[in-house]
Amino acid sequence: MTNVEELVKQQAEIHGHKRESLMPILQAVIRSERFLSEEAMVAIAKELDISTADVYGTASFYTFMDTKPKGKNIIRVCKTITCHMKGKDAVIGALEDLLKIKLGDNTSDGKFSLLQANCLGWCHKGPVMLINDEVYPEVTPQSAVEVIQEYLKQK
Amino acid sequence: MENKIKKVDLIFEKVDYLEVLERSFKRTQDEIILDVIDSGLRGRGGAGFPTGLKWKFAKNEEADQKYVICNADEGEPGTFKDREILTQVPEKVLGGMALCGKATGASEGYIYLRGEYNFLLPSLYAAIDKFHAQMKELNFDFTIRIKSGSGAYVCGEETALMESMEGKRGEPRNKPPFPTTSGYLGKPTSINNVETLVFALMIAKEGPNQFKDMGTFDSRGSKVFSVSGDTPKAGIYELELGMSLEDFVNEFGDGDTKAVQIGGASGFCVARKHFKETVIGFEGIPTGGSMMLFNSTRSMYNILNDYLEFFEEESCGQCTPCRVGCQQLLKGIEAVKKGIKPPSYLDELQKLSETMKIASKCGLGQSAPNPFNSIINNFREEIIY
Numbered sequence: 106m107t108n109v110e111e112l113v114k115q116q117a118e119i120h121g122h123k124r125e126s127l128m129p130i131l132q133a134v135i136r137s138e139r140f141l142s143e144e145a146m147v148a149i150a151k152e153l154d155i156s157t158a159d160v161y162g163t164a165s166f167y168t169f170m171d172t173k174p175k176g177k178n179i180i181r182v183c184k185t186i187t188c189h190m191k192g193k194d195a196v197i198g199a200l201e202d203l204l205k206i207k208l209g210d211n212t213s214d215g216k217f218s219l220l221q222a223n224c225l226g227w228c229h230k231g232p233v234m235l236i237n238d239e240v241y242p243e244v245t246p247q248s249a250v251e252v253i254q255e256y257l258k259q260k
Numbered sequence: 261m262e263n264k265i266k267k268v269d270l271i272f273e274k275v276d277y278l279e280v281l282e283r284s285f286k287r288t289q290d291e292i293i294l295d296v297i298d299s300g301l302r303g304r305g306g307a308g309f310p311t312g313l314k315w316k317f318a319k320n321e322e323a324d325q326k327y328v329i330c331n332a333d334e335g336e337p338g339t340f341k342d343r344e345i346l347t348q349v350p351e352k353v354l355g356g357m358a359l360c361g362k363a364t365g366a367s368e369g370y371i372y373l374r375g376e377y378n379f380l381l382p383s384l385y386a387a388i389d390k391f392h393a394q395m396k397e398l399n400f401d402f403t404i405r406i407k408s409g410s411g412a413y414v415c416g417e418e419t420a421l422m423e424s425m426e427g428k429r430g431e432p433r434n435k436p437p438f439p440t441t442s443g444y445l446g447k448p449t450s451i452n453n454v455e456t457l458v459f460a461l462m463i464a465k466e467g468p469n470q471f472k473d474m475g476t477f478d479s480r481g482s483k484v485f486s487v488s489g490d491t492p493k494a495g496i497y498e499l500e501l502g503m504s505l506e507d508f509v510n511e512f513g514d515g516d517t518k519a520v521q522i523g524g525a526s527g528f529c530v531a532r533k534h535f536k537e538t539v540i541g542f543e544g545i546p547t548g549g550s551m552m553l554f555n556s557t558r559s560m561y562n563i564l565n566d567y568l569e570f571f572e573e574e575s576c577g578q579c580t581p582c583r584v585g586c587q588q589l590l591k592g593i594e595a596v597k598k599g600i601k602p603p604s605y606l607d608e609l610q611k612l613s614e615t616m617k618i619a620s621k622c623g624l625g626q627s628a629p630n631p632f633n634s635i636i637n638n639f640r641e642e643i644i645y
């Protein structure tokens with residue numbers, strides 16, 4: 106059994122084999138792998154006894170469930186109005202320069218994906234970015250770069 | 261309407277919620293519900309349905325299982341108060357859920373927490389563990405679990421939320437049947453906003469009159485506001501309902517406020533000349549709490565463009581008026597701005613938005629026309645030139 110199959114099996118043990126278990130299992134795979142591979146979706150379909158198309162159809166509905174490979178750390182910069190007004194474009198520009206990628210891309214070492222997101226619920230402290238589940242409110246281009254540099258130091 | 265800004269402290273006040281629950285568990289379901297009805301509390305998630313009535317409908321259903329759901333999907337741009345409530349007083353949210361459980365006869369509760377708030381999970385689980393132990397001591401059979409979202413604004417719509425909880429695409433259902441009849445897994449379900457549940461607990465604590473005596477006839481009580489944009493006082497404030505927008509702007513504006521978007525992207529934009537006669541509340545412009553202020557340096561075109569992009573991305577695509585309508589409104593203002601279409605094209609788009617209001621299946625497509633029409637009507641020149 107591959108690692109992903111192992112993970113899916115273990116998550117199905119925890120959350121159950123019912124349809125209502127699908128979201129938590131998908132979310133656990135995302136947490137560990139950052140995206141849903143075909144292998145993962147096939148394994149989930151088998152555990153829950155539903156079709157792979159159904160698993161894909163559900164996953165593809167949700168913004169945070171990518172079916173294409175993503176970096177180990179997913180950076181999401183809020184692009185909604187108040188963060189826009191407070192300078193999210195400059196933050197994204199600084200991160201693009203630092204990581205040498207364009208918005209929407211992954212770094213070639215697989216460490217980062219740089220994405221935008223809709224309102225993250227910190228509008229009084231924009232611009233704000235999310236790295237995986239971690240929130241960074243009131244970032245400047247410089248402080249955002251420093252945050253990423255900290256992540257770069259970790260292995 | 262001459263009501264000035266009045267700050268209130270009910271939501272974030274630390275209270276002995278266990279004492280409130282212990283007392284409430286000894287009362288009848290009808291007694292609890294009557295107090296909530298009498299207080300005049302209306303839902304704080306946006307739609308403003310009377311909370312006590314919702315609980316009564318759920319209570320009156322016969323079923324082997326009923327559910328309570330706390331809607332913590334908070335996706336409306338400009339809203340961030342539920343996050344703060346869940347951070348500061350999670351125990352009061354859980355208490356409100358248990359109260360609803362007692363009132364409606366439900367023994368299971370769920371919090372649907374947006375994925376963007378996953379960082380709250382450890383503290384919420386800790387609060388829930390403690391809460392379960394306390395309920396055991398009170399001999400009250402009620403368990404709370406958390407379901408996480410994964411980045412979809414439409415899942416805040418109550419039936420889409422239930423679809424998502426059931427492991428499906430978050431596509432809104434047809435109503436009726438309403439969730440109080442057939443909700444999560446087809447069982448009677450009362451779904452309430454985070455803030456609503458805390459107010460219900462406070463009403464159980466204080467009796468209905470304290471709440472009822474605040475605000476106006478249509479908008480009783482207070483409300484937590486999320487204030488953002490061009491303001492020196494961005495943040496979260498609990499205020500008595502029924503104030504005029506002018507009073508609000510005097511308190512929170514930066515001296516140069518040209519427009520306020522009330523109720524988030526799906527709400528209404530009010531221009532300076534209308535601040536005085538605009539009441540913030542159900543008799544005027546209701547809000548789930550979002551108040552975004554814009555000063556004269558801001559382009560209303562950019563603001564409208566941002567809102568329409570938001571709807572175009574977040575539309576679930578299930579029904580045509582919304583899926584195609586949101587795209588066309590966005591493309592349309594871009595075309596007018598670039599001079600590809602004449603200014604009169606805005607009138608065509610406004611007709612389309614009327615169709616969206618009538619023919620869309622859920623609140624998303626029905627309310628996307630709100631910012632569109634209110635911005636076009638107030639700032640037409642800015643959209644064209």
Ligand SMILES: Cc1cc2nc3c(=O)[nH]c(=O)nc-3n(C[C@H](O)[C@H](O)[C@H](O)COP(=O)(O)O)c2cc1C
Pocket residue numbers: 302303304305306307308309311331332333334335336413414415416417418419451452453454456457622623624
């Ligand atoms: C597109 C859309 C998004 C919504 N998002 C939320 C939300 O994030 N939180 C919320 O409490 N209600 C939201 N609502 C309203 C819910 O459908 C529902 O009315 C509310 O949760 C009921 O609780 P209340 O009566 O306490 O307000 C949304 C509605 C629509 C149409």
Ligand code: SF4
Pocket residue numbers: 414431432574575576577578579580582583620621622623624625626
């Ligand atoms: S109105 Fe929009 S969001 Fe609502 S069901 Fe129709 S397409 Fe989906």
Ligand code: FES
Pocket residue numbers: 183184185186187188189223224225226227228231233337338339
């Ligand atoms: S607009 Fe960026 S967090 Fe709300």
